[in-house]
Amino acid sequence: MRKGALVLACAAAALTAAIGVGDSADARRAAPDVNDAAILEKGMPRTLEEYGFFIHADAQIPTLGVVPYELNTPLYSDGAAKLRFAYVPDGQQAKADGEGLLDFPVGSALIKTFAFGEGDDRKLIETRVLLHRADGWLALPYRWNEEQTEARLAIAGARLEVDTPDHGTISYRIPNKNQCKQCHSIGDAVMPIGPKARNLSAAWLSSFAGAGHLDAVPDAHDTMPLWSERKKVALDAAARAYLDVNCAHCHQPGGKASNTGLDLRWEQDDATALGVRKRPVSAGQGSGGLNFSIVPGDPKRSIMVHRMDSDNPGVAMPELGKTTVDKDGVDIVRRWVAEMDQ
Numbered sequence: 001m002r003k004g005a006l007v008l009a010c011a012a013a014a015l016t017a018a019i020g021v022g023d024s025a026d027a028r029r030a031a032p033d034v035n036d037a038a039i040l041e042k043g044m045p046r047t048l049e050e051y052g053f054f055i056h057a058d059a060q061i062p063t064l065g066v067v068p069y070e071l072n073t074p075l076y077s078d079g080a081a082k083l084r085f086a087y088v089p090d091g092q093q094a095k096a097d098g099e100g101l102l103d104f105p106v107g108s109a110l111i112k113t114f115a116f117g118e119g120d121d122r123k124l125i126e127t128r129v130l131l132h133r134a135d136g137w138l139a140l141p142y143r144w145n146e147e148q149t150e151a152r153l154a155i156a157g158a159r160l161e162v163d164t165p166d167h168g169t170i171s172y173r174i175p176n177k178n179q180c181k182q183c184h185s186i187g188d189a190v191m192p193i194g195p196k197a198r199n200l201s202a203a204w205l206s207s208f209a210g211a212g213h214l215d216a217v218p219d220a221h222d223t224m225p226l227w228s229e230r231k232k233v234a235l236d237a238a239a240r241a242y243l244d245v246n247c248a249h250c251h252q253p254g255g256k257a258s259n260t261g262l263d264l265r266w267e268q269d270d271a272t273a274l275g276v277r278k279r280p281v282s283a284g285q286g287s288g289g290l291n292f293s294i295v296p297g298d299p300k301r302s303i304m305v306h307r308m309d310s311d312n313p314g315v316a317m318p319e320l321g322k323t324t325v326d327k328d329g330v331d332i333v334r335r336w337v338a339e340m341d342q
Contacts, residue, residue, distance in 0.1 A: 031063045032052050033052060033063070034051065034053060034065060034066065034087055034109075035050060036089055036107060039051065039089075039131045040106070040107055040133055040134070042133075044140055044153055044155065045153065046153050047142070048127050048129075048150075048152075049151075053066050053087065054066070058148050058149060060113055060124075062085050065087060065090070066086070067085060067086050067087070067207075068083065068084065069084050069085070069086055069200065069204055069208075070084065070204070071195075071199045072200065072201065072222065072225060072226050072241070073199060073224050073226070073227045073238075073241040073242060073244075073245050074227060074245065075194070075245050075246055076326040077114060077322055078167060078170060078172065078322050078323060078324045079116075079164055079165065079166040079324070080114040080125065080164075081114070081115045081116065081118075081122075082114055082115075083113040084111070084112050085111040085112075086108070086109075086111075086213070087109040087110075087111070088104060088105065088107075088108050088213040089107040089108065092107065093105070093213060093214055094108065094208075094214045095215050096197055096205075096214060096215060096216050096217065096218035098197065098220060099196065099197045099198035099218065099220030099267075100196050101191070101192055101193075101195060101197075102196070102214065106132050106133065107132060109129055109130065109132065110129070110130040110192055110194070111130075112127065112128050112194075113126070113128075114126050114127075114128075116164050116165065117165065123144075123162075124144040124148055124151070125144060125160075125162060125174070126141055126142060126144060126151070126154070127141075127151050128140070129142065130190075130192055136189060136190055137192070138190065139177065139190055141153075141155075141176070143158055154176075155176065156176050156177075157174045157175050158173075159172070159173055159174075160172055167324045171323060173320075173323065193249040197218040197221055198220050198221070198222075198223035198266065199223075199224045199245065200221055201221065202217065202222050205217045205218065205221050223266070224244070224245075224266065225238055225241055227241075227242075230328075235332070235339060238336075239332045239335075239336035240336075241266065242329050242332055243264040243333070244265055244266040246318060246326075246329065248264040251263060251264040252264065252268075259281060260281050261273070261281060262274070262275055262278070262293060274294070275292075275293030275294040275303075275304055276292075276293070276294045277294070277295070277296070278292060278293045279291060279292060280292075280293065280303060285315060286315050288307075288315065290306060294340070296337065296340035296342045297337070297340055297341070297342040298342075299333075299334040299337040304333065304337070305330065308325070308326070308329065308330050309325055309334075310325070311323065311324060311325050
């Protein structure tokens, strides 16, 4: 069974067990309804519970109609586990168009919870929601309390000490409302960046469509490789997928870093736009005294690798969303650069 189908099967089993009923018809009658008004109306709900996305939010068990999903290649966020969910209101469908973002109708929501640890030791840190309202998308962060009983709106963001399995204790940043917009926008429009057809499995898309949430299964599914299989797939595919997911939301036309001239989207095939022998727009601290974003065959002289491999706030890339270095991501990009024809 492919990952996408397994996610849905496990969610269905967890839903029935959580409600304590024996069949899907009983589960549907017992599960709470999503609060569509909280998604659509002006204002910002003070707690995550007000949306009705979960039967048990602390256990991340979604209600009916809120569908868990995973990305083939996920965004790195200090090694946090992420639990992702999509909601499309009854009677409406998301639309698939090519290999890019699914087009979610007004009234939809995307939910993503960040957590560290596993099993009984798992600790929920924050849940971010993207709400599609009539005037566009709204991004809001919710912070979980120490008791793990409630997540409250953290419009100003937060800094907190978090124990992580891979990096020890780190200073974790919950973004404020404006920082959410820095990554989730093209031009001045807030928008999702994760659920692209090319980065979703055929099994999940088929299940999502079969449940009536999506108009069709796009042909370009599974274009990006599974990150868990990065050592088995073509190095170019693994590196390009990583850059698309972790960097291209800013480094593309209309993105917050469009002035750099870098375009790190998956579909970009111009070597200079990708950084090959491209000089930086400015030669500040971030460049490390290096001359080109990518020097083919020489990652040590490549600004891209230098910045990815730094945790210095004035150097590190991406600027937001992490405080630690993703060693696996750096390794993939370093090897990709090293193997480029000189």
